[in-house]
Amino acid sequence: MKFDHVTKIYKETKAVDDVSFDICKGELFVLLGSSGSGKTTTLRLINRLIDPDEGTIYLNGNDTKDMNPVELRRRMGYVIQQIGLFPHMTVKENIGIIPKLERWKEEDISKRTNELLNLVALPPDYFRSRYPHQLSGGQQQRVGLARALAMDPPLLLMDEPFGALDPLLRMQLQNEFLSIKRKLEKTIVFVTHDIEEAFTLADRIGVMHNGKILQIGTPSELLFNPVNEIVSKIIGSENKFKAIKFLQAKDVMIPMDKKYLLQENMTCQEAVNIMISNKIELSIVKESNGDIKQVILSDLLKNEDMRRSINDFGRKLVIVPPDENLSSIITLLKSSNEKLAIVMNQNEIQGLVMIDSVLINLV
């Protein structure tokens, strides 16, 4: 999906001001901004609840203006904060309304309803024939999500879906939503003003302010390289510390340079030669048993027998997968009294996390 210089004017103020961006297939794109920043307007431009005054919105390369809005909307799921379940219809009727209008067979609608209710962790036998007012807020929002998924749309639009829930429930639903998202592989555009929510869920975030998109980037890009004052204010430097909950090893690691890697069972003499010519003080050795060790130049030089294998001088390092989050890396390093962790994906060294420099960046 692509926004090309899109502008929407309300009574002379530009609610959305010359906005251009692309959303890739399969990503969760968060529009982050305070109220009045134009994020909801931007979302509603996508399913043509609002039409732009200038600019074009493309979906798979086609101008959405040329499409029938009703058909367009039926190919997009839409979830809003107020949920908007129809109070006079049962859970099943709510989920099945569009399939019914699309003339699905009754048994197909029942089957689809059951599938979706299972997906959102509501046992169908128990919930199918209840009315919305008989459900809790969290259950209602799950039904809202199920209803949005009824037609199996490739694109999902979500406008602060968890905004009205209490913090604990919100966190639980976010986690559930993330695992559902992994199962479904849908493109999702998600509007929120909650920075933590944005950082927890997003693949990429577009930061909006006064109708403009100020910056688009991954959470760590926004955190560490904000383009200007406003972005860093919205992201909030004081919030950086909270980032240890969602920053992952791959966000904070230093990519591994080949020159730091030494062959195992090298003699000390060989190792010293290589390290001096590469101007490095520290090397990493990967042993055949899977251990990763660090070798320090001064240790090797202090040793008297330069023919000994470097394996004897290595100190074993902590290994973490790339999606390990920063707070558990810190715990792990603290308990093993280390300052360095190796990021490994299956059998390949991807980089290293120097915890001191990471923490300095966070404060």
Place this chain on the structure above:
Amino acid sequence: MVALVFLIDAIIEQLSLVFTSLIIDICIAFPLAILSVFYKRFSYLVLTITNMAQAIPSFALVAIIVPLAGIGFLPGIVAIVLGSILPIIKNMYIGLTKTNPALIDSGRGMGLTDLQLVRYIRLPLAYPAIFAGLKFSAIIANGIAVLTAIIGSGGLGRIIFEGLASFNVNKTLSGAIPAILIALSLDLIFSIAEKKLKSKSVY
């Protein structure tokens, strides 16, 4: 015995005046209310005119029908319809337009057309309001139907007027009491129907 047959005839006339008018009310109000949902200006026009018709004193309304439509059953119906249509139109219009905006937003966002929004969302949610309007209209219709007897529509009003003209208290009461009972039972029946619709799903 003759008097009783006479009375039953009058009650049947009265009820047919009321219900014929109500059916015509609904037939006129329904399309007007739905059009009003889509066109703001039109709704303003409709509500202004029906408000004016409502403001006219019922007896005056009955009187001005005569030079326009003459006398008899049909002119009676015209007067009743004019006098009683406002609550139905107003409640239909309010019921259809005061739907929770979040429901309209989510309904439109998931791909319902404007007409489908009326059919599946606005209308079912407006039923209680519509029934409340219907009840009110029915009671007003009953009231005007008593008066239209003076322009020859028949009904219980004829017995009352005859009773009054001949200073016959018994005759007057034998017209007035059934008219009151009809009003009360209309209120009761529509109230029960309204409650039934509401309790189907509490919202």
